[in-house]
Amino acid sequence: MSHAPPHRTHEPAPLDAALVWFRRDLRAHDHAALYHALRSARRVWCAFVFDRDILDPLLERGLAADRRVEFIHASLAPLDEALAALGRDHGREGVRLLVRHGHAVAEIDRLARELHVQAVYANHDDEPAALQRDAQVRGLLARHGIALHTSKDHVIFERKEVLSAAGAPYSVFTPYRNAWLKKLEPFFLEAYPVEKHAAALAPVPEAIATQMPTLESLGFRRSNLHELKIPVGWPGACALLEDFLPRMAEYDRTRDFPAVKGPSYLSVHLRFGTCSIRTLAREAHARAGAGSEGARVWLSELVWRDFYHQILHHHPRVAGHAFKPEYDALHWEHGKHAEQHFAAWCEGRSGYPLVDAAMRQLAQTGYMHNRLRMVVASFLTKDLGIDWRRGEQHFADHLNDFDLAANNGGWQWAASTGCDAQPWFRIFNPVTQSRRFDPQGRFIRRYLPALAKLPDELIHAPWEARPVDLAAAGVELGGNYPAPIVRHAEARERTLARYAAVKKRS
Structure with a gap:
């Protein structure tokens, strides 16, 4: 061939x-x-x-x-x-x-x-x-x-390339992934040999040559991108891939822990195409075929990306509306308290340490670990009862790797309004998530220094600590760290009622 x-x-x-x-x-x-x-x-x-x-x-x-x-x-x-x-x-x-x-x-x-x-x-x-x-x-x-x-x-497969036996687009991920993998042939992963044909590249005519505009001439100013040491361009993508390849085999075991170097950190490079999706899928597919569970799971993450892009193609209404139309009727919280809660969520002042640490990571770096994206999205929609579209827009404004299809898919998954979404009655407990995925509180301590001296068992829910323990750690609830703005158990009941009302009407 x-x-x-x-x-x-x-x-x-x-x-x-x-x-x-x-x-x-x-x-x-x-x-x-x-x-x-x-x-x-x-x-x-x-x-x-x-x-x-x-x-x-x-x-x-x-x-x-x-x-x-x-x-x-x-x-x-x-x-x-x-x-x-x-x-x-x-x-x-x-x-x-x-x-x-x-x-x-x-x-x-x-x-x-x-x-x-x-x-x-x-x-x-x-x-x-x-x-x-x-x-x-x-x-x-x-x-x-x-x-x-x-x-x-x-993407590897787009638009109408992966359809069901009936010729319809998939709306459930697992059968889509199975069909995606079945369709995959080596030539879909081959690189386009640009170098062989580059003799056609032409010098820029002097009459239209211009200098690269500065950020300032575009109306923008320097961020902290370089202080964060985020690699840029295709050399940066290559360096990140080389760093990730030896770790890919462990991805299935490390990917959910935000304090662990588990992800590839290539998402912003995929977003702006400084690396080729074919290169990444080829590396993952080869290792998965050789029996690497980590590579198999990472390849599934790339398939999720294709899945959400074909959802956006077939159902463009999801950009602004629920994939499941009946959920457009959800009654979200409004008014003064909702606005105060939304501001607290955005600024990392919810009183739930894992949520706050994740939101501060986003504000300070433009990055958020994927597990934490699910946690904070669930908290906004199901603990605070605030419309998922407001969270989606906040992410759109601040995520380095913002991609409409993936961001929309992730938010609708968390809000239970999307295709193959988290069931509406399954609600993340932010404290349970914290204890499970940041057990020593390493991630929390990095972004919430006010809580740094709390022992591991107390850092996930400081309001449960005795006053003497809080004083010993220098934590003042309502002072240098906020008390919880909602009670999770009560918020959960309100959410179940909110969704049940829609299901009853539909």
């Missing part, structure tokens, strides 16, 4: 010139759109747009120190360098990444006309706003006889 799998072996008619539009795929290797452009055109240029339709709302919400914007900005330099190196390997000097700041629809149309290309190549993005943007770009380009070609790149 040739290196390019069967669905990549067609020989398109050569074009004179093409433009590759980078979006959530910031790497120069194993890149579907770049590969297809290089094989289709004699001259190829590459561009990225800091899209004001995405950036301006962040500035309006006061997110000028956004780690994601800084991550993208920092990741463009290695992408630019990689493209230049590919050009030099084929005797082409002056190959650069064209970077623009403006409204992507207008900027791509302008660039395509300035470069006199016959086609623009990009990779799929199935988020509703992205589909609308791409439709606008396609329409503008068509007026000038320019085509827009898009390809699958961000």
